[in-house]
Amino acid sequence: MHVENTEVKRLNKYLSEVGYCSRREADKLIDQGRVTVNGEVPEMGTKVTQNDIIKVDGKPVTEPKEDHVYLAFNKPIGIVCTTSSKEKNNIVDYINYPKRIFPIGRLDKPSEGLILLTSDGDIVNKILRARNNHEKEYVVTVDKPINPDFIDKMGNGIPILDTVTRKCEVEKISTFDFRIVLTQGLNRQIRRMCEYLGYNVVKLKRIRIMNILLDIPVGKYRNLTEKELLIINQSTGQSSKTEEASLPTTPKKNAQKQFKSNRPKRTGKKRN
Structure with a gap:
């Protein structure tokens, strides 16, 4: 992605667009x-413009010579x-x-x-904007049997962190396991929701972000496919990227169909 010499933009946006860090991280560095x-x-x-000499910790910030990298990673516990780098177990x-x-x-x-x-x-900024309501799906194991009241309350909103969580899709899949689809990302949201109802989370796994499915072993990563990137770009179209970096466009209805087709299929059967 190349920023035109004559184009003026905020410093945090510049650092974001050249791939140095997200805007939020850029604000911290500036502060x-x-x-x-x-x-x-x-x-x-x-x-700033591209003509300015911009450095972080005394080292010049240069624009990437290669295409951007987009990875899906199956994060292990811990x-x-x-x-x-101060966190020894950083991702x-x-x-x-x-x-x-x-x-x-x-x-x-x-x-x-x-x-x-x-x-x-x-693209980090585009995906993280809460107004885009991007779905994130999880499979959760709790420490005691799940009853209908738990499923109903989890799906209709739980008061945590001085707010009430958005209504969401929740489904029991076994005695101790349920799946939940969130469109918001409050701090430790699922764990706090469960604790409010008297349950403790034993295991929590995220299996989907938007149209991206978890299909790789723990600790491994893969590149996102062109189709996955296309659908992400379409579903975050309200906050467009620069022309050079933008992916080919398709009509919004087609993008929505592609997104729905990538969601996990539900059998309608519930395991006890």
Whole structure:
């Protein structure tokens, strides 16, 4: 992705679009005084062009020469979704990818399953915008038998963190297991919801993000397919990327059909 020399944009957006980090992380770096523009420490909201000399921790920020990376990773329990080298079990060191990448969102340390990583800071911002209502699906094991009241309350909203969770799809799949589809990402949301109802989570696995399904072994990763990227781009179309980086477009109805076709098929049968 190349930023035109004459184009002026906010510093955090610039760092995001060249693939250095997400806008949120860029704001932290700027606030910590670790970013300089032409040798000066900038204020939050400073605007720059490609002609400016931008450094982080004294090292020049350059635009990527290669295409961006988009990975699906099956995170093991115990790995932390941070790029900080201060965390010995950080996800970046675990994967050890030969290019700078960072996770899109989070998955708690005691949880496992699907998380996306990329070198494209712009798509991170698009996916993380709550208004896009992106689905995330989980399979959860709790410490005591699940009853209809539990399923009903989980699906209709639980008061946690000074709010009430959005209504969501919840289904019992066995005595101690249920699946849940969220469109929001409150801190430790599922665990807090269960605790409110007197249950403790024994195991939590994320099996889907939007149209991306978990189909790789624990600890392994794969590149997203062109079709997966296309559908992501269509479903986040309200926050478009630059023209050069944008993927081919299809009518919105077609994108919605493709998204639905990638959701796991439900049999309608419930195991006891």
